[in-house]
Amino acid sequence: MVIAKVDLAFVQDATGPLTVRQFQAAGFEHLASNPRIALFLDHAAPSPDRGMSDDQALLRGFGQKTGALISEVGEGVCHQIVAESLAKPGDLIIGADSHTTTAGGLAAFACGMGSTDVAVIMGLGETWLRVPESIRVILTGSFPDGVYAKDLILHLIGLIGADGATYKALEFGGEAVANMTISQRLSVSNMVVEAGAKAGLFPSDETTRKYLSAQGRANDHRPLSPDEDAVYEQTINIDIARLEPTVARPHSVDNVAPAREIKGVPIHQVFIGTCTNGRLDDLAVAAQILRGKRRHPRTRLLVAPASRAVLLEAIRAGYIEAMVEAGAVVLPPGCGPCLGLHQGVLAKGENCLSTANRNFQGRMGSPEAFIYLGSPATAAATAIRGEVTDPREVM
Amino acid sequence: MATGRAFKFGDGVSTDHIIPGRFAHLRSNLPELAKHVMEDADPTFAARVRPGDFIVAGNNFGLGSSREHAPLVIKMAGVRAVLAKSVARIFFRNAINLGLPVLICDTSGIRDGDELDVDLKAGIIRDVSQSNEITFKGLPEVMLGILNEGGLLPYIQKYGKFRL
Numbered sequence: 001m002v003i004a005k006v007d008l009a010f011v012q013d014a015t016g017p018l019t020v021r022q023f024q025a026a027g028f029e030h031l032a033s034n035p036r037i038a039l040f041l042d043h044a045a046p047s048p049d050r051g052m053s054d055d056q057a058l059l060r061g062f063g064q065k066t067g068a069l070i071s072e073v074g075e076g077v078c079h080q081i082v083a084e085s086l087a088k089p090g091d092l093i094i095g096a097d098s099h100t101t102t103a104g105g106l107a108a109f110a111c112g113m114g115s116t117d118v119a120v121i122m123g124l125g126e127t128w129l130r131v132p133e134s135i136r137v138i139l140t141g142s143f144p145d146g147v148y149a150k151d152l153i154l155h156l157i158g159l160i161g162a163d164g165a166t167y168k169a170l171e172f173g174g175e176a177v178a179n180m181t182i183s184q185r186l187s188v189s190n191m192v193v194e195a196g197a198k199a200g201l202f203p204s205d206e207t208t209r210k211y212l213s214a215q216g217r218a219n220d221h222r223p224l225s226p227d228e229d230a231v232y233e234q235t236i237n238i239d240i241a242r243l244e245p246t247v248a249r250p251h252s253v254d255n256v257a258p259a260r261e262i263k264g265v266p267i268h269q270v271f272i273g274t275c276t277n278g279r280l281d282d283l284a285v286a287a288q289i290l291r292g293k294r295r296h297p298r299t300r301l302l303v304a305p306a307s308r309a310v311l312l313e314a315i316r317a318g319y320i321e322a323m324v325e326a327g328a329v330v331l332p333p334g335c336g337p338c339l340g341l342h343q344g345v346l347a348k349g350e351n352c353l354s355t356a357n358r359n360f361q362g363r364m365g366s367p368e369a370f371i372y373l374g375s376p377a378t379a380a381a382t383a384i385r386g387e388v389t390d391p392r393e394v395m
Numbered sequence: 396m397a398t399g400r401a402f403k404f405g406d407g408v409s410t411d412h413i414i415p416g417r418f419a420h421l422r423s424n425l426p427e428l429a430k431h432v433m434e435d436a437d438p439t440f441a442a443r444v445r446p447g448d449f450i451v452a453g454n455n456f457g458l459g460s461s462r463e464h465a466p467l468v469i470k471m472a473g474v475r476a477v478l479a480k481s482v483a484r485i486f487f488r489n490a491i492n493l494g495l496p497v498l499i500c501d502t503s504g505i506r507d508g509d510e511l512d513v514d515l516k517a518g519i520i521r522d523v524s525q526s527n528e529i530t531f532k533g534l535p536e537v538m539l540g541i542l543n544e545g546g547l548l549p550y551i552q553k554y555g556k557f558r559l
Contacts, residue, residue, distance in 0.1 A: 001537060001559050014419045018463055026548050044419065051420030058423075098461040098485055114463035114489035116547050128537050128557045162407060163455040167484050196458065198484055252407055339416030360411040360459055362435040
């Protein structure tokens with residue numbers, strides 16, 4: 001057990017209002033000096049109803065009073081903004097959102113907690129942590145055509161199960177890591193929590209330096225890699241070259257199968273976006289598959305870029321045009337329909353293929369709807385055929 | 396103390412089963428939100444649960460979202476403790492922070508509807524219906540300290556900081 005100073009703490013519009021109330025109930029008046037504090041309006045952006053509007057107004061008021069950073073509606077998903085402009089290698093980042101693990105792709109120890117824990121961090125600047133055991137994941141080989149980081153992390157979760165890393169850190173290494181982009185690393189770290197992990201860590205290397213430099217944050221870089229004598233509870237080896245397009249079936253993320261084995265399942269809604277797969281390279285892959293094609297008449301196609309920066313670049317690159325021509329509805333940067341609040345709520349009996357990270361019963365609307373998870377390529381291929389499709393069939 | 400009834404659930408009860416994201420607009424209206432507790436796992440739970448009852452689950456209870464409203468609506472329902480074979484990390488921390496005991500134990504022998512009692516100090520759950528005693532895993536010191544104060548806010552108000 002350690003008590004540790006926190007470098008960045010944040011909340012979003014679904015967890016933040018309780019944090020504000022707990023901060024006030026604890027008797028705190030000012031933010032602690034050390035962590036940067038950010039408030040993200042992303043989970044229901046723009047607000048679909050008065051309840052959420054009041055909650056967002058509460059967060060804006062708290063931000064104005066305390067000086068916390070406010071990330072407005074339309075700026076994007078908290079984890080994407082954290083990666084683009086806030087997270088540094090070696091940071092301790094605590095967010096009131098389970099997918100805070102995303103910033104592990106930039107070698108930050110980033111971990112989700114609840115509203116009250118974050119309220120106390122805002123007031124004290126520190127929290128308690130149990131130092132987790134680590135599982136080493138050695139990645140070799142390179143991604144075959146049609147196979148992406150999403151397929152890798154779905155494969156790993158299928159291998160170890162939805163509680164395979166509970167309370168533990170997953171550390172990614174091996175020769176394949178150097179060739180993985182930051183976006184791919186973020187996708188993998190994003191989903192480690194679906195195996196119960198507390199953090200999912202990549203080393204900070206030359207790729208990390210280039211990413212931070214491109215964001216105008218060259219000074220935020222420092223190289224970080226595991227100690228030579230680090231002790232691991234377990235080592236898992238994955239040859240990426242042997243992976244296939246992979247899908248998680250309802251209603252749990254570890255219920256995985258190769259896309260080819262479940263092809264033919266009719267899909268009523270495809271959703272491309274989220275903190276898992278709403279980045280520029282994700283939209284590029286989807287646009288490439290959709291260009292010159294049409295969505296299947298039965299299948300609604302929803303696209304939500306992970307941030308305003310991603311949306312702008314996707315417009316300039318022509319990805320948005322290609323997807324809209326293919327029949328896509330483009331949603332504002334944010335969480336979109338991922339958590340069942342708005343912008344594509346599923347009806348009873350409907351099937352959705354989503355690039356998000358969770359397929360729990362009831363998550364995207366009706367508890368009698370069914371969610372499949374896959375890569376942006378699998379999603380785009382599925383939108384064209386109207387049924388679960390191995391993307392290699394249309395590439 | 397009087398006994399409470401066991402409400403039995405299986406493995407992998409997620410925070411979306413406990414309180415789905417589609418009710419996020421009610422998170423600042425807790426009495427309304429609490430009406431939906433456990434709705435997607437058992438739609439009859441909210442109407443049947445009484446103060447002092449227990450949630451008894453299998454592995455990985457509370458996986459998923461960091462939403463503290465999950466343990467909050469369980470606590471508002473008057474549930475005395477959550478008993479599970481294992482529990483997801485964020486839910487565990489959130490529950491203790493709200494003063495809701497989460498006890499890790501072998502729940503396989505407990506039947507739905509069994510009358511239970513718990514002695515937190517002695518570390519024993521009594522299944523009165525079956526005349527059984529079940530031991531549970533002790534909490535880490537810091538979590539025990541938080542639970543003993545009734546949650547993280549009273550703990551911080553008393554001590555002003557974390558104590559290991």
